[in-house]
Amino acid sequence: MRVVATGTLIFLIIGGAGVGVLALALLGSELLHFGHADVDGPISTETVAGFAGAFGFGGAIVNELLGARTPALIAGAAAGGLLAAVPAAWLASRLSRAARNMRTDPTPTRDDLVGALGLVVTPVPAEGYGEVRVRLAGQPVKLSARADQPIPLGAQVFVVQALSETSVHVETY
Numbered sequence: 001m002r003v004v005a006t007g008t009l010i011f012l013i014i015g016g017a018g019v020g021v022l023a024l025a026l027l028g029s030e031l032l033h034f035g036h037a038d039v040d041g042p043i044s045t046e047t048v049a050g051f052a053g054a055f056g057f058g059g060a061i062v063n064e065l066l067g068a069r070t071p072a073l074i075a076g077a078a079a080g081g082l083l084a085a086v087p088a089a090w091l092a093s094r095l096s097r098a099a100r101n102m103r104t105d106p107t108p109t110r111d112d113l114v115g116a117l118g119l120v121v122t123p124v125p126a127e128g129y130g131e132v133r134v135r136l137a138g139q140p141v142k143l144s145a146r147a148d149q150p151i152p153l154g155a156q157v158f159v160v161q162a163l164s165e166t167s168v169h170v171e172t173y
Contacts, residue, residue, distance in 0.1 A: 005063060005064070007068050007074040008064055011055075011057070011058075011081060014056030014059070015052070015054075015055070015058075015060060016056065018049050018050070018055070021052065022046060022050065022092075024045075025046045043093075044092075046092045046093070046095075046096035047092050047093040048089075049092065050091065050093075054084045054087075055084065056081065058082075058084025059077045061080070063080075112136060113168055114159055115158070116135065116158075118133055118135075118143075119132065119155070119157070120132050120154060120156075120157055123153050124151040128146075130144075132159075132170055134168075143166055143167060143168050144166055145167065145170045146167065146168075147170050148171070155173075157170040158171050
């Protein structure tokens with residue numbers, strides 16, 4: 001059975017704590033947010049976690065490679081951990097900032113339904129609602145549908161008006 005050096009164990013604990021903080025930061029940064037919610041600090045939680053994880057695991061690797069048992073060699077292992085931690089923290093900072101500032105398409109609204117082509121999946125009676133399936137932002141959406149005249153199952157329709165977020169007025173196409 002191999003005994004782990006105390007320095008290596010301490011570095012591994014620091015690395016494990018960094019990974020734990022990173023997991024919490026990725027699951028919900030508001031769990032570790034201090035101060036006012038709308039104010040970002042100069043250093044993100046992901047950056048601190050990346051630094052701590054790389055410092056701990058890098059230090060443990062160097063400590064084992066050096067066979068560090070003296071304070072001077074453990075300080076050398078800490079310097080090796082620091083050499084690993086700085087680029088890891090910079091990369092974590094860049095990646096987390098890129099993820100937070102990623103551009104996305106706007107959320108579709110009911111106005112985007114007007115003009116959509118669809119298919120009747122439940123016949124539309126003259127007075128009442130049936131169902132149609134249309135594509136909205138590339139996704140199939142099933143909506144309640146009204147029409148001036150009855151429309152049979154399988155007919156192609158055109159959305160004339162969005163009555164609500166989930167219902168439309170259609171005409172045959």
